[in-house]
Amino acid sequence: MAINKVEFGGRTLIDLTDTTATADKILTGYGAYGKDGVWVDGTAVVQHYYTGTSTPSSSLGSNGDIYLKVSS
Amino acid sequence: MATVRLVPSSYTLSNSSYLSVSNASNMYDNTDSTNYATVTNSRTSTTSYYIYLHGFDFSQIPSAAVVSSFSVKLKAYESGVSTSSSYKPYLVTSGSTSTSTYYGYCDVITTSATTHTFTLNCDWADLVAEGNNLSIRINCRRSSRKTTSYVYIYGAEIEVNYTVPTSRTITTTLSGEGTIDPSGTTSTYDDQEFTLTITPTDKAASVSATYNGTDITSQLVAHGAETSASTVLGSYTLVSGGFNGSGASYFSGIEGNGENASTTSSNYYSSGSSTIAVFTYDMGITIPSNATVTRCYVNVSGHAESTSNSSEYMCAQLISGSTELTEELNFKDVGTSNTIQTLECTNIPTPAQLANAQLQCRLGYYGGAINGATLYVEYDVSSGTIDHYTYTFTVSEDATIAVTIGSVVIQNTFYRKVTESSWSELSVTTVYKKVNDAWVQQSDWTTAFDPNTNYVYSSS
Numbered sequence: 001m002a003i004n005k006v007e008f009g010g011r012t013l014i015d016l017t018d019t020t021a022t023a024d025k026i027l028t029g030y031g032a033y034g035k036d037g038v039w040v041d042g043t044a045v046v047q048h049y050y051t052g053t054s055t056p057s058s059s060l061g062s063n064g065d066i067y068l069k070v071s072s
Numbered sequence: 073m074a075t076v077r078l079v080p081s082s083y084t085l086s087n088s089s090y091l092s093v094s095n096a097s098n099m100y101d102n103t104d105s106t107n108y109a110t111v112t113n114s115r116t117s118t119t120s121y122y123i124y125l126h127g128f129d130f131s132q133i134p135s136a137a138v139v140s141s142f143s144v145k146l147k148a149y150e151s152g153v154s155t156s157s158s159y160k161p162y163l164v165t166s167g168s169t170s171t172s173t174y175y176g177y178c179d180v181i182t183t184s185a186t187t188h189t190f191t192l193n194c195d196w197a198d199l200v201a202e203g204n205n206l207s208i209r210i211n212c213r214r215s216s217r218k219t220t221s222y223v224y225i226y227g228a229e230i231e232v233n234y235t236v237p238t239s240r241t242i243t244t245t246l247s248g249e250g251t252i253d254p255s256g257t258t259s260t261y262d263d264q265e266f267t268l269t270i271t272p273t274d275k276a277a278s279v280s281a282t283y284n285g286t287d288i289t290s291q292l293v294a295h296g297a298e299t300s301a302s303t304v305l306g307s308y309t310l311v312s313g314g315f316n317g318s319g320a321s322y323f324s325g326i327e328g329n330g331e332n333a334s335t336t337s338s339n340y341y342s343s344g345s346s347t348i349a350v351f352t353y354d355m356g357i358t359i360p361s362n363a364t365v366t367r368c369y370v371n372v373s374g375h376a377e378s379t380s381n382s383s384e385y386m387c388a389q390l391i392s393g394s395t396e397l398t399e400e401l402n403f404k405d406v407g408t409s410n411t412i413q414t415l416e417c418t419n420i421p422t423p424a425q426l427a428n429a430q431l432q433c434r435l436g437y438y439g440g441a442i443n444g445a446t447l448y449v450e451y452d453v454s455s456g457t458i459d460h461y462t463y464t465f466t467v468s469e470d471a472t473i474a475v476t477i478g479s480v481v482i483q484n485t486f487y488r489k490v491t492e493s494s495w496s497e498l499s500v501t502t503v504y505k506k507v508n509d510a511w512v513q514q515s516d517w518t519t520a521f522d523p524n525t526n527y528v529y530s531s532s
Contacts, residue, residue, distance in 0.1 A: 047526070065505070070501065
């Protein structure tokens with residue numbers, strides 16, 4: 001059973017009960033302990049989107065990114 | 073109309089040990105010449121030795137010229153040369169000694185200086201294709217062993233009558249995003265075919281064009297973005313019972329399994345009767361229904377039982393229902409040794425016809441063996457997405473073609489939140505997504521964004 005709070009001598013040593021970390025708020029590749037004391041692996045994916053008036057260069061961005069070509 | 077008389081500029085001897093030439097430059101002239109070169113045959117033999125006159129300069133004729141007529145002539149006389157018609161001058165490829173392959177011939181050279189006109193069996197294009205190899209071959213064969221033979225050559229010519237079409241200028245211009253090919257000014261001639269290719273950057277953009285001010289937009293031909301040219305192999309190995317048709321009772325033997333035919337008659341298809349037996353092998357294959365077949369042919373392996381009689385021989389042909397897709401292959405022409413023959417489709421089949429393709433074989437008293445047959449199909453399939461346009465016409469005047477590629481109609485309105493309380497409207501014309509390290513234009517913007525992904529704005 002996971003531990004999410006540790007008290008000793010009337011003092012709170014560790015308290016995870018108010019943490020707001022959830023999988024969808026943690027980037028993929030990172031992790032944190034949830035409010036129930038269980039480790040959570042991140043699932044959030046972040047891509048970039050760009051805007052410009054010409055065709056995007058092949059060196060710009062990463063796979064999954066979006067480019068919005070706007071009127072000049 | 074213009075006329076040019078091409079003359080030889082070089083010669084070759086089939087044997088320089090026995091043939092010699094003096095005053096060679098005299099024969100690099102047309103048949104008006106009054107000076108001659110002398111070819112001497114010093115061999116005490118009635119063997120054929122040749123001089124080849126070549127080096128006709130076809131570049132004197134403009135590339136756009138239309139040749140209306142041409143003739144070949146030779147002026148010469150002889151002494152001591154065999155005058156048999158077998159040794160008459162021929163128009164050949166340089167070095168050729170064959171009398172069965174030639175472009176023309178003239179009468180034998182006589183003892184008096186005469187201009188001979190060749191009887192030709194070729195097209196102008198045949199002569200041009202030979203270029204410097206085109207030769208007038210003159211036989212210097214002695215009429216008798218002990219009499220030295222001489223050929224006196226005044227000159228030779230290829231007289232060409234031609235016309236040069238009127239030169240024209242085609243100017244092409246572009247307004248908008250994309251490319252045109254050719255672009256700018258192109259020099260050409262009347263009756264030449266001219267093709268303009270228009271490639272818009274945004275495939276959804278509108279494209280219009282005018283020809284000397286007249287709208288030709290409706291004449292632009294759209295071409296798909298992706299085409300595939302595939303070769304599909306449909307093979308059929310003949311096996312026992314692998315046929316259907318009439319006259320089965322006449323078969324004296326069965327060939328099959330793709331092996332080479334045995335020479336024993338029991339392995340041949342032959343009816344032994346004057347009755348014509350017909351049998352077919354199913355060779356249907358399936359290709360996409362929207363495919364355009366560009367080529368279709370079948371290779372048939374087999375041979376005739378005999379070629380020494382006049383009875384009906386085995387024939388093979390690719391059919392689909394009642395439609396004959398190829399010419400008929402007569403195995404008498406194949407011979408008695410096993411070879412692979414190719415039957416090219418003279419009627420290009422549709423995908424539906426290919427699905428019902430059959431190899432039909434007919435045989436009479438004497439037949440033959442068929443080891444196997446393979447069907448080949450080449451076809452194109454368009455993805456349906458327009459990639460570019462073309463406009464083709466026959467040149468008849470100076471012309472200006474003006475192309476306009478319009479702006480892509482905005483499909484959707486995007487808003488980007490720039491502050492807590494304000495949104496900025498984006499006039500988006502095209503959406504790209506990076507896939508496999510390349511930016512790919514998205515045709516459906518609604519699916520470009522992944523709902524499970526967070527997008528962060530970055531300046532480009």
